Amino acid sequence: MRAFQLALAVVLSACSAAVHGKAVFAHFMVGNVGGWTTSQWSSDIAVAQAAGIDGFALNVAAIDTMTPPGPQTLANAFSAAQSLGFKLFFSFDYLAQGAWPRSDILTLLNRYANHPAYFQHPPTNQPLVSTFEGTGNTFDWISIKAQTNVFFVPDYSSLGPLGAVLTGVADGLFSWSAWPDGPSIISTVLDLLYQVLLGSKPYMMPVSPWFYTNLPNWSKNWLWRGDSLWFDRWNQVLSADPEYVQIISWNDYGESHYIAPLHSEQYGLFSVGGAPYNYAANMPHDGWRQFLPYLISQYKTGRASITTESLVSWFRLSPANACSTGGTTGNTASQGQVVYDPATLAQDRVFFSALLSSSAQVSIAIGRVTQRGSWSSIPSGGSGIYFGSVPFNGLTGAVTVTISRNGKIVAQMQGATVSKQCTNGISSWNAWVGSAVAGGQTGANALAIPGATPATTLTTTTKPRTTTATLAKATTTPATAKEAAGAGTVCVSGTGSGNFIGLCQFACQFGYCPSPCTCTATGVQIPELPATGGNGYPLISAGSRCAYTGLCSYSCSHGYCPPTACGRNPAGAAGC
Template identity: 30%
Template sequence: MFSLTLALLLVLVTIANALPVKVTRPGAEIYNNYPMINLNARRPDAALVMPLSVNLPLPTGAPSSALPSTSSTSTSPSSATSSPSSTPSSSSSAASSSAASASSPSQPSSATTSTSTPSATPSPPPSSGSPKYVVAHHMVGNTFPYTLSNWAADIALAHSSGIDGFALNVGSDSWQPARVADAYQAALQSGLDFKLFLSFDMSSLPCASPNDAQTLRTYITTYSSHPNQLKMSSRTFASTFAGESCAFGQGSVPTGWSSQFTQHPELTGANAVYFAPSFFVDPGTFGTFADVMDGDFNFNSGWPIDLTASSAQSLIANLSANLNDLDQAATQVIGKVIGTTDTDTQHLNALAAMPSTSDGEKRAYVAAVSPWFFTHYSPQTFHKNFIYMADSHLYPTRWESLVNIRDQVDIVEIVTWNDYGESHYIGPIEGAQPNSQAWVDGLNHTGWLDMTNYYATAFKTGSFPTITEDKIYLWARTHPKDANVADPVGKPTNFELTQDTLWAVVQTTAPSTVTLSTSPTTSQTFSVPSGVSKLSMPLTPGGNMKGVITRNGADVVDLEPEGYVFDANPTSYNFNAFVAYSG
C-alpha cells in the first residue's frame, strides 16, 4: 500500500511540474519553475500592475544610512493588447545618404551586393570633453534564477565589451528587489568602474496612488550612496520605460511625478534624483514636465518604428517597385531610414526649448541603439506579433549616426542586454525567458555584443579605433520571408519589410578580399579597404552562411558557423536573427 501511494504521488508531482503555474499578476506565467513575465510589452497602453510590497535588501558595502523601507501599493489594474500601430513615438523620415568617398582606416565603410566601392561615414566631431556613457538595458524580470555569480559574469562581459553600466529595468514582481541588490553587490565586488541605475518599468509598476511612488523612492534612497550608482550632476540617475500616464493620485501627471518623486522631501540632499524618463509623449509637450524631466530617454529611437509595409511601399512607388521584388534602387531608398537621427533632433530640440533647470544644468539626452526587433506572441498570451525593420545593417549604422552627433548625446543605451521576447538581446541567452524559447533558443546574438566595443569606443572618445584584428560578423534570418507555415500565430505584421539577405560586417587590418557565400555554389567577392566594411548578398534557400577574408593569397579568417540553414520549409514563423562571428 505504501509503495502504491508513493507511486501515485510521484505521478501527480510529475504532472504538476509539467503544467504552467499562474502567478498573481496578469500577463505573467511560470514555465519550468521560472516566472515568465510580460515586461516585454513595449507599449505604454499595455499596463500590467498589481499590489506590491517592497522590502529592499541592503547590499553589502552600501552605507548604513541607505536603509530599505517597506511600502505597500494599491492596485491600479489596466491592460491592453498592443500592435505596431499603437506605438507612440516621434515621427522619423528618410535621411539623405552620405556621398561616396574613400575610406580611411579609422572609419567604417559600406559595400553592397553590386559594388565594392566604400561609402565612408563622416569623421565624428572632436570630443567636447563631457563624459559619455554606454549602458545596456537589462531586464530584471528575466533574471528570476540569477545568482550573484550570474550578475558578476554579465558585468564582466559587458565591461570587456565597452559597456559602462546597466539600466536595470524593474517591474512589480516581489522577487525583483533581491535581484537588484545582487546586481549592485556584484558590481561592487567586481572592482570595476561599472555603473548601475534604476529604470522603472511603468507598464508593470502601479502608479495610481501616492503610496505607489514610495516603491520608486525606496529604490532611490537604498542605492543613492552606492559606489556603483550612476550619478549625473552629483544626483542619483534614474529612468523609466513609459510612465506618461502616471499621476500617483494627483491632479495631473506632471504634478504626480514632481510631488511624489522628483521634488519629494525624501529625494533631497544625498538622495536627490536626476530623472531622465522615457515618456511616450509628443516632444513638444516636454515643457509641461519642466519640474520632472532632468533629461530624456528616447527609447524608440533605436528602430525606424514609423516604417510600415504600406509606408515603405509609398516610398518606392515612383520606382515602379514593390516589396515582394525589390531591386537595388528600391532597397537603397528604403534603407535610407536606417540610422536616421530625425527623431533624435526632435527630442534634442524639445529639450533645448524647455525652461532652464533649477541648477542651470544641461538636460541630458539618452539615445537608443538596437540590433533587431521581432516578437511572436499569440492573442491568447501577450498579443504581440510584428517586426521593426532591422535590415541594412541597423546596429552598426545607427551607431555611426550616434557617433556623428555625439556632442549632443550624453548616454547611448543599448536596447537590450536580455529582452528575449523582442529578439533584441546582445547578451548570452540565460536566466528566464518570457516564453520566447520558440524563436530564441539556438539564436545567439553575442556577435553584436563583440561588435559593440568598436562603436562604443568611437562614441566615448570621438575617434574610431584602429583595427588590430581581422574579424567577420554575419547575421541573417532562418527562413524566407514569404514562406507559408501552419503557424497559428500567423506571420508578423510588417514582415514584408525585411529582405532575404545575408548581412556582414568585416574588420580588416589591411586591404583585403572578402568572399561571402550562401551555398557551396553561390558566392560574391568584395575588395575592401582596411577598417570596417558593411557587405551583403542574397540568401539561398536551403543554403548556409560563410565569410572568408583573404590577403596576399592566404585566408586570414574563415567563418562558417555550424547550425545555420536558411530553411525553405520551416515549421513555424521565426523572424529572429542567427548571428555568428569570428573571434
C-alpha cells in the same frame, strides 16, 4: 531645408560643447532573472564590461522587484556591480505591471541611489533615474526629485519629443524609438529633434540591432526592420554625438534584440507569453558585441585602434516565404502604424561586417555555392568597419563568410544553415549571429573580447562547413577515416548529443567520427581543412572529459575549437 540643417548644426554644436561625460548602457530586464545569484550577475557584468559597456539600465516592474525574490535579486546585482566597478541605475517600467506607486519608488531610491555601484550623472553627481513610459504619473516625480535629488531622464516617447519636454519634469530625455518605421533605413530626424528641444540638457540615444516578438498572451506579434540596423545606428551615434547611449537590449529575448549570452533560465517568458515556440534558443547574438569596444571608443574619444581583425555575420534561418508567417506583421497597428507583410520588411539576405586595418575581399557560401560579396560601406582611409550583404538567391545550406586579402584568408565564419524547414511550420523572424577573429575561433561565440563567457548551449548552434575554395586547396585525408570506413567511402555527416553536437558535426563530415559521435551519412571523402590550428585538449572542468580527447585534438588542429568543450591546456588530457 538648407536653413533648417544649418540651424540644427549650430544647436547641436552648442549641445556637444555641453557634454560632460559620455556613457553607454544596456537595457536589462530584471524580471527575467528573479533569484539570480551574485555569481550570475557577475558573469553577465563581466561580459558587458569586456564589450565596453559602462552599466545596466535596470528595467524594474513594481511586483517583480518589490516582492520575493526581487529584493534579494537587486541586492545581488548591486553587490556584483560594486565588486567589478560596474554601474547600475533604475528604469522604472510603468507598462509591464501597471504604474509604480510613488512610495515604492522612494523605497528603492532611498536604498540604492547612493550605493557605490549606482550611476551618478556628471558633473552634478546626482543619481540617474529613467523610466519606460509612465506619462500618467509625471507629477509624482516633482516630489520624488525633491526628496531624493535624482537626475531624471525618462522615456516619454508616447508624448513625442515636444510633449516630453513640455512636462517640465525631465532633466534629460531617453527615446525608445530605436527602429525604422516600415521598409526603410532608420533616420536621425527624431534624435535631432530631441537634441534641439533639449538644448543643453542631455539626450540618451537608443540603439538596437533587431526587433521580432511573437507573444500572443501579451498581444505582441510583429517585427520592425532589423537587417542593417546595428551598423546604421552606430554610425548615427557617431554623427549625433549624444550625452548617453542606451542599447535596447541586453536580455529581452522575447523581443529578439538581446546581445547577451543565451541563458536558458530566462526562457520562461516564452511559455508565459504564449509563444508558438522558443525563438531565442540556439539563436545566439553574441557576435553583435564584437565591434562594441571599437565603436564605444570612437563615440567617447573620437578615435579607436584595431588590435584584431574580425568579422560578424547575421541572417535569418529561412527565406521569408518558405513557411507560415505565424500571424506576424511588419509594423504593428497597436502603435498606429501602417502594417506590412513581414517579407516586405525583412530581407532574405546574409549581412556581414568586418573590422579591418585595410581593404579585403569577401565571399559568402550558402551550401556548396559561393558568391562574391561587395562592400556597400567602406570606412574613410580604409581602416575601420566595413559592411555589406548578399541575397539568399534561393540557396539553402550552411553559411560561410570568408574575408581574404592577397589570396590569404583573414577570417572565416562558419555559421548556421539556411533551410526551408521551420519549427512548427512557422517562420522565425529572429536573427542568427556569428563571428570570427583573424587566425582564431569561428562560429556563434567567436569573440575577440577578453573575459567573454559564452553560454554552453552555443556549441549547438554552429554547423561548420568548408567552402569550395577551401576544398580546392585541401589535399590531405585522415588515415583514421580510411581505416574505419574502407577505401572510397567514409563518414561525411554526423552528430552527437549535448555539448558534443558541434564537435561531432565538424569532425564527422571529414571522416573522423569516433564515439560518442554517430555517423548519419557516408560517401566520398571530403578533403579536410589544413591542420594549422594547433593541438586542443578537453577542458579540465568538462564532464566525462576523456570522451572529448580525440575530438578536441582533431577539431582544434583543423581550426574549430569550441571554448565550452576544448582548450589549449594539455592538463585536460591527463590520465585519458
